[in-house]
Each structure stands twice: as structure tokens, then as C-alpha cells.
Amino acid sequence: MYSSAQTPARxxxxxxxxxxxxxxxxxxxxxxxxxxxxxxxxxRDHAPQVLADGTRRxxxxxxxxxxxxxxxxxYAARAFAVNSGLGLMKAAALAPDAVLLPVDFDEYRxxxxxxxxxxxxxxxxVEDRGIDEIYIDLSALPGVHDDGGLAIGRALKEAVLAATxxxxxxxxxxxxxxxxxxxxxxxxxxxxLLTADEIPAxxxxxxxxxxNGIGPKASDRLAAMGIATIGDLAAASPQRLLxxxxxxxxxxxxxxxxxxxxxxVVTESEPKSISRETxxxxxxxxxxxxxxxxxxxxxxxxxxxxxxxxxxxAGRTIGIKLRFDDFRIVTRDLTLPAHTMxxxxxxxxxxxxxxxVDLTRRLRLLGVRAGALARLADLVxxxxxxxxxxxxxxxxxxxxxxxxxxxxxx
DNA sequence: TCTGGGGTCCTAGGACCC
DNA sequence: TCTGGGGTCCTAGGACCC
Numbered sequence: 077m078y079s080s081a082q083t084p085a086r087x088x089x090x091x092x093x094x095x096x097x098x099x100x101x102x103x104x105x106x107x108x109x110x111x112x113x114x115x116x117x118x119x120r121d122h123a124p125q126v127l128a129d130g131t132r133r134x135x136x137x138x139x140x141x142x143x144x145x146x147x148x149x150x151y152a153a154r155a156f157a158v159n160s161g162l163g164l165m166k167a168a169a170l171a172p173d174a175v176l177l178p179v180d181f182d183e184y185r186x187x188x189x190x191x192x193x194x195x196x197x198x199x200x201x202v203e204d205r206g207i208d209e210i211y212i213d214l215s216a217l218p219g220v221h222d223d224g225g226l227a228i229g230r231a232l233k234e235a236v237l238a239a240t241x242x243x244x245x246x247x248x249x250x251x252x253x254x255x256x257x258x259x260x261x262x263x264x265x266x267x268x269l270l271t272a273d274e275i276p277a278x279x280x281x282x283x284x285x286x287x288n289g290i291g292p293k294a295s296d297r298l299a300a301m302g303i304a305t306i307g308d309l310a311a312a313s314p315q316r317l318l319x320x321x322x323x324x325x326x327x328x329x330x331x332x333x334x335x336x337x338x339x340x341v342v343t344e345s346e347p348k349s350i351s352r353e354t355x356x357x358x359x360x361x362x363x364x365x366x367x368x369x370x371x372x373x374x375x376x377x378x379x380x381x382x383x384x385x386x387x388x389x390a391g392r393t394i395g396i397k398l399r400f401d402d403f404r405i406v407t408r409d410l411t412l413p414a415h416t417m418x419x420x421x422x423x424x425x426x427x428x429x430x431x432x433v434d435l436t437r438r439l440r441l442l443g444v445r446a447g448a449l450a451r452l453a454d455l456v457x458x459x460x461x462x463x464x465x466x467x468x469x470x471x472x473x474x475x476x477x478x479x480x481x482x483x484x485x486x
Numbered sequence: 487t488c489t490g491g492g493g494t495c496c497t498a499g500g501a502c503c504c
Numbered sequence: 505t506c507t508g509g510g511g512t513c514c515t516a517g518g519a520c521c522c
Contacts, residue, residue: 117490145490160522165487179490206493206522291520324496325519353491393514403489411514443491 088225089341090199090212091247091255092232094191095264097208098148100242101187102177106132113153113174118144118164120178138172140164143355147179151264184208187240194239198231203341209259211252213341224248229267253337254279256288275335280307287332294321294329309333346449350383350391352376353443359401362435369442376444377426381419384446390415390455391446394425398433399441408432415450422446 094100098116103109106124115137122135144164156171164176188207196202201213212232214220220228225248236244245266247258257279258268270278284306285295301320303309309317310333318326331337354376360369384390394416395409408429416422426444 141487143488143490147490161489163487163489166489169487209522289520293519322497348494349492351492355490395515405517407516409515441490 086215086221087250088214088220088248089250089252089255090214090225090229090232091252091259092195092210092212092236092244093246093259093263094208094236094242094244096148096150097187097242098179098184099150099153101184102180103150104187104241105183106134106177108132109134109150109175111152112150113156113158113171114150114177115146115153115158115164115167115171115174116148116177116179117146118142118176118178122176123178134175134177136172137164137168137174137176140168140176142357149174181207187242190240191236191242191244194235195232198235199228201341201343203343204345211255211341214248224269224271226267226269229269233265233267251335251337252339252341253288253332254335257282257286260286272335276307279335280305280310280333282306284309284333289328289332294325297321306333346451347387347389348449349445349447350380350387350389350449351397351443351445352380352383353397353441355399355441356439359438359440361438369439372442373426373430373444374423376442377423378419380444380446381417381422384417388452389446389449390417390452391422392416392448392450393446394422394429395445395447396426396429396433397441397443397445398439400437401440402437403440404437406433409445409447411448415448415455417446417452 099114102114102116118140119142122140124132124134126132142164146158146160146162146164146167148160149158153171153174156174158167158171158174167174184207192202192204192210195210195212199212199214199217201216203211203213205211214225214228217228229246229248232246233244236242243265245259245263245268247255247261247268247270249255249258249270250272254270254275258270259266261268282305283295284290284298284303285292287306287309290298297320298304298309301312301316303312309329312330312333314327314330317329320326321329354372356372362369392415393409393411395407398406400406410425410429412421412425416425422444
């Protein structure tokens with residue numbers, strides 16, 4: 077971030093978004109699939125089979141059974157209205173012949189590191205926004221203001237392509253909010269520049285939902301007020317927005333509609349929570365499936381402890397998350413006297429949390445979370461870190477049997 | 487054939503302290 | 505004792521994002 081003395085009068089912020097990232101990485105591995113409808117998602121049981129003659133046989137969407145959703149679809153697949161978030165079973169009805177590949181996060185993380193490193197060599201002030209997108213503050217780069225960022229934008233795209241073989245889409249505007257919208261304008265392989273005076277012509281006609289931060293709920297409420305486009309929102313009375321959406325969100329809606337956003341590009345941040353969750357193959361009941369649920373919870377706690385250890389954090393607030401068969405979500409958490417990264421301590425706390433939940437309904441998902449994180453290195457008394465490195469084993473004897481999922485409480 | 491997994495931030499009430 | 509105000513921590517839920 078800048079000190080005020082260095083803050084350039086004008087900002088130029090880029091948003092860079094990888095095109096159909098997971099799917100594009102898969103196409104690097106399986107170039108024979110290029111141009112075909114391919115979707116990524118589901119479990120691990122549908123990896124391509126290599127036949128005796130060396131050819132590959134891919135799983136087809138029509139054979140999928142389960143509760144997975146599409147993580148990413150190639151542009152060819154999107155032609156069938158098959159998109160991220162869609163259940164794979166539903167997708168199969170739309171595009172039965174589409175190829176189905178399992179997610180491989182290790183591979184995507186590898187390409188994520190590659191493209192981010194390539195970007196940093198061109199422009200070092202980068203904010204991570206997940207595995208496949210970043211913001212970049214171009215303001216201080218030599219000559220960037222001469223052409224509104226066009227040359228740098230091209231250089232970024234070339235650097236990413238050279239480093240990964242993948243295309244991306246870039247928006248360059250005075251702030252993050254506008255850049256995020258603009259990177260979508262010309263996807264895939266796009267480059268869009270926009271200045272503040274173009275907001276009425278190019279931003280206001282868009283649906284309000286296109287603003288990053290206006291989701292399905294807010295968008296529905298706006299629609300009910302007769303506000304469909306960003307222009308409608310910009311024209312809405314600020315007082316009305318304050319009345320309907322509260323001080324903070326209401327004021328933000330007004331600012332966002334006018335394309336105003338002063339948020340800095342933040343290059344460093346610490347995680348606030350680390351969690352693990354899993355959706356079951358079928359809904360489970362606290363009593364009838366007690367053993368299975370207990371085993372799953374044990375496993376999640378061990379995985380979470382492993383994540384904490386690997387990343388070098390300990391948590392002081394341990395929480396659970398349940399999703400019932402009706403999709404209702406319940407969370408409970410418990411703040412401990414000291415930070416922990418120990419699977420058994422996490423498991424014990426999770427067990428305490430579970431006792432406070434009505435477990436009459438069947439469960440669909442179970443999760444465990446560690447919050448109030450501290451870096452291991454920053455913990456004053458190492459003794460507060462319960463057990464040193466966590467056993468990577470599922471459950472030591474006498475541990476898996478902790479009483480859990482007892483009788484449902486009315 | 488309904489709807490994954492990993493996050494962030496905000497709100498709001500109650501406890502507790504000064 | 506009463507009233508009251510501010511601040512922080514804890515907990516639960518919800519919206520939103522990738």
C-alpha cells in the first residue's frame with residue numbers, strides 16, 4: 077500500500093481473471109479435448125482411463141451419479157447452458173455427452189502460482205483474490221498513464237500466456253469495482269479499458285447484479301423496488317437506499333452505482349479462519365448413522381489439524397457447521413482458553429458444540445472450522461499449543477469413540 | 487434426479503467491565 | 505442504589521464471493 081506522500085493523483089487498477097481456469101488447465105493436459113464440451117467437478121472416481129493402446133477414455137456426464145456440482149465448464153460446454161454451480165445430474169440432462177473430469181486442485185494451484193509470478197514480474201503490486209484472479213495496482217508503473225494502461229495490459233496478458241499457455245481477461249479502470257466488471261466485458265482473452273466518464277454509457281445499462289457485492293438477495297430486493305440496472309440504482313434516492321438497506325450497505329450501493337470505490341489493492345493478508353467440510357453421499361441421521369458420522373467428524377478434525385500445522389496456525393475458536401436435509405445451516409462455536417492445532421482438542425470442542433444442536437433432522441453436510449487464528453511463531457507460550465505435530469493418523473485408540481451424536485435433543 | 491468446498495465481512499444481542 | 509453510556513468479547517446467522 078502507499079503512504080500518502082506516494083499516492084498518485086490518479087489510480088489505474090487492473091483486474092485479471094483467468095479464462096475458465098480449471099477447464100483450461102485440464103485442456104493443457106488433455107489437448108485432444110480442445111473444442112469439446114468438458115465440465116470439471118464431482119469426486120475422484122471419474123478420472124480418464126488410459127487404455128492398452130495409449131488412448132484415453134473419458135467419463136461422460138450422462139453416467140454421473142451423485143451430488144456434485146460443476147466447478148468449471150469449457151466455453152464449448154457453456155453453449156449447452158451448462159455452467160458453474162449447476163448440479164452434475166442436471167447438467168447431464170442438458171449435455172449428456174460432455175466429458176466429465178475430476179477436480180485436481182494441486183494442478184490448478186501450480187498454474188495459479190505460475191500466472192501470479194508472471195504478473196508480478198510485470199507489475200509487483202498484486203492482491204490475491206483466490207486461485208484464478210487478482211487485482212493489480214498499475215498506478216506507479218512508468219508510462220502507464222500515457223495510454224490508460226493499454227500497453228501494460230497487453231504485457232500482462234502476454235506474460236501470463238508465456239508462463240502458462242493460458243489466456244486471461246483483464247479490465248483496467250480507476251478502481252477495483254469497475255475493473256472487476258470490465259474484465260468480464262470481452263471474455264475470453266479480453267482486454268477492456270474504461271475511464272470514469274464512460275460510466276453512464278458502459279456501466280449504467282448493466283444489471284445491478286453485475287456489481288461485485290450485489291448478490292441474489294439484494295438483487296431481488298432491488299428488482300422489487302423497480303431497480304433493475306446499475307443506472308436505475310444510480311438514479312435512486314440515496315435516502316431510500318439508506319432506509320431500505322441500512323446505513324452501511326445503502327450508502328455503499330449508491331457509491332458503487334456511481335462507480336466510486338477507493339479500496340486499496342492489499343498485497344498482504346492473514347487468514348481469519350481455516351475449515352473443512354464434507355457433503356455426504358446420502359443424508360445421514362444422528363442416531364441411525366452415528367458410527368459413520370462420528371468417523372467423518374474424526375476425519376475432518378484430523379484434516380483440519382493437518383491444515384493448521386501445514387500452514388503454521390493455531391485456532392482458539394473451534395466451530396462446527398451442519399447442513400440439514402432441508403438445506404438449513406446451523407453453526408455453533410466455542411472459544412477455548414488457549415490456541416490449539418491439536419486434532420483431539422479440536423475434536424473435543426466440536427463435540428461440545430454438537431451437544432447444542434437439535435439433531436432430529438437428517439444431515440447432509442458436516443464441517444469443522446478453526447477461527448481466531450494465531451501464527452504458531454507468534455504464540456507466546458508454546459505450551460498453549462496442545463500437542464506438537466499432529467498425528468496424521470485417523471484416530472488414536474480411545475479417541476474415535478468419544479461420545480458424539482447422542483440421542484437427538486428435542 | 488435440485489444445489490460443493492473454502493473463505494470474508496457484517497449485524498445483532500447478551501455478558502461483562504469500567 | 506439507580507441510571508446510563510461505552511467498549512470488548514463471544515456467539516449465531518446471513519449475504520456474498522471464488
